[in-house]
Amino acid sequence: MLNYSAMKSLRGLVFALLLFPLPGLAQGVRMTADFLPLDVGKSWTYDVTDQAGQKVGQIAFAVEEYTIVSGTSFYVLSEFPFTNETGEPIRYIRYDRTERYFVRKLRNDEGPLFLGDGATTEVIESDPSGAPQKFVLHADKMTLTFQRGVGIVEARMEKAGGTLTAKLVAASGKGPASTGPAAPGSVAPAPVRVPITKEPIVIPPPEPTRREPVVATVTSQNPKIDVGTVPTPEGLRIVMIVTNTSEKILPFQFRTGQTYDFVIRDASDKEVWRWSKGNFFTQVVRSDSIRPNGKWQFEVVWNRTDNDDKPVPAGKYRVMGIITSLPAVQSVPIEIEVQ
Secondary structure (H helix, E strand, O other), X not given: OOOHHHHHHHHHHHHHXXXXXXXXXXXXXXXXXXXXXXXXXXXXXXXXXXXXXXXXXXXXXXXXXXXXXXXEEEEEEEEEOOOOOOOOOEEEEEEXXXXXEEEEEEOOEEEEOOEOOOOEEEEEEEOOOOOEEEEEEEXXXXXXXXXXXXXXXEEEEEEXXXXXXXXXXXXXXXXXXXXXXXXXXXXXXXXXXXXXXXXXXXXXXXXXXXXXXXXXXOOOOOOEEEEEEEEEOOXXXXXXXXXXXXXXXXXXXXXXXXXXXXXXXXXXXXXXXXOOOOOOXXXXXXXXXXXXXXXXXXXXXXXXXXXXXXXXXXXXXXXXXXXXXXXXXXXXXXXXXXX
16 A cells, blocks of 8 residues: 555656656647636736846737637637747637647647647646646747646747747736736737847737627628529539628537528428428537638538428429528528429
8 A cells, every 4th residue: 555655756746747748740748727727818917028137028818718619619819929830820729638738729720739849848846745836848949837727927938139038927817827806897918029129118008998809790691691503313402601701700509410401482481391301410509610701511402392202393482591500590582493
């Protein structure tokens, strides 16, 4: 049987192992989720100094939203500043509990937020049981110091012309990372990219306006739904294209596994045929979304029979496409003629 001292050492070893970079190409650095606690409303502010210790600016970022993209949950940040990646800023982050590392999303690409290739970690503070409370991640051109329950408390970044050091001076929001309540109605300042200069930079205060949300809402104009038909040997192919016309993510909630439907009515407005009739769908509440300016496309073939599988008489009919979300969204009916 292990004695108490041995159990403490074993527990500390288990926690320390979580900090090791995973082997293999483009793998992440393992850590528990509380080393970067993400909650909507949390924000972090850092003073940035140059090699001479002179303050040259500030960096701030905040967690703005919690959303679901293609069935996966992400926290939406104003911008995550501590990365060597260039180009589009990192805004979507989640924690992978299976692999135990943080994942970032850029467009359709997902990968580790903190790359483990060539990275090393150093535990600099532990609790009495040996569990890490603070550790340093040494990566290419960047050294990050993490504190459990707080997040990144210091970052050293090698830039052209010298090394910048960002030290945490304020953290607000939910959870133990808070150093004080945020002022009512305050909005965390947007991240500032700090240039290298020997002259002090005056960072203007953030505009006292609310940050525009990154998630759109369904309206009568958005999404745009187009329905068309094409004759085929089997009957009539019906195509519905659903377009997000905004620059934001357009989310939908569903109460079953069904996403869409098609309905055909006769000249008297009586329902003649419904695609979903006789189909079975999983009974599960779920979410899905269309990326900014993205599209969904659905198509079915109608064999010119009614809901009882009887051929419909010749005449004019109206076809309508439906997104079966909560609330449902439907197209403008189009007229067709059956000979």
